[in-house]
Amino acid sequence: MNAKPGRPRTLTVDQIIDSVLAEGLDSFSMPSIAARLGVVHSGLYRYVTDREDLVVQVMDRIARTAPWPGVDLPWREHLEQLGEMFWTICGQHPGYDLTALRSRNVSPGFLEMVTPHIESLQREGLDVVDATAAIEFVRTLVLTSSIEAERLRSIESRADVPxxxxxxxxxxxxxxxxxxxxxxxGTWLDGLAQRVGALQPSVAERTSA
Structure with missing residues (x-):
């Protein structure tokens, strides 16, 4: 009598995400994650559409569990604290910087978590476009600075580097x-301070109208 084939291993999306974070956001592949989990490569596609879908889900979890600062801070301190949070994420999740810059999609979790911070900056005198641009600037500056810091660590003592x-x-x-x-x-925030100062009278006028 022929033996019945074994049942495929049951996975969860959370287990797959855990494996991606353990392997590295910028270096994992679908076959490497399947091997880590002890399943066939094709089995992963029961849970995610493709690698980009998996990246979005990983980034979603990171966004939802990140140490976001409070939303009641003055605008300048608020942006500085958001920068520190993105640095924390880069430190906790190697490869986050490169992945965040390369990803074609934004996770629903990031949109949900960042919205109250945009609204907070609006209350501080920025319009919605400037508030969104300010957060995106700080985020991108952290990501590119994190990548640059990694490069500098490898060449710091080399006097021949241009x-x-x-x-x-x-x-x-x-x-x-x-x-x-x-x-x-600091240089960028100094410039934004002048813009905020110029916008605040019009904000006050709209509030009193």
Whole structure:
């Protein structure tokens, strides 16, 4: 008598996401995740459409579990704290920076979590476009700075690297910690402060109307 084939292993999307985070967001493949979980490659497609769908679901979980700051902060501190949160995510999830920049889609979780922060910045005097652009600027600055920091760690002691020949790049802040990021962010926030100041009278006029 022929033996009955075994039942396929039961998975959950959460288990698949756990495996992606364990392997690395920027380096995983569908076959490598299947091997990690001990299932056939095709079995994953019962739970996700393709790799991009899986990336969106992983990013969704990250967004929903991230340490978002409170929404009652002054606008400048609010943006600074959002930047620190994105740095925390990059540190907790290697490959997040590259994946977030490359992903073609935004997760529903990110949209849900970021909306109250956009609304908070509006209450502080920014219109909806400026509020959204401000958060996107800080997020992108963190992502690109995180990628650059990884590159700098590998060449910091090499005097032959062209970066060292640029006078401003000799600043130790560029080569250590988040100093260069904070310098860029501070310069941009100073400019935004002037824009907010110019917008606030019109906001007050609309409120009193």
């Amino acid at each position: 970066d060292h020949a640029i006078p401003g790049f000799a600043d130790p802040e560029k080569w250590t910690g988040r100093g260069w990021y904070r310098r860029h962010l």
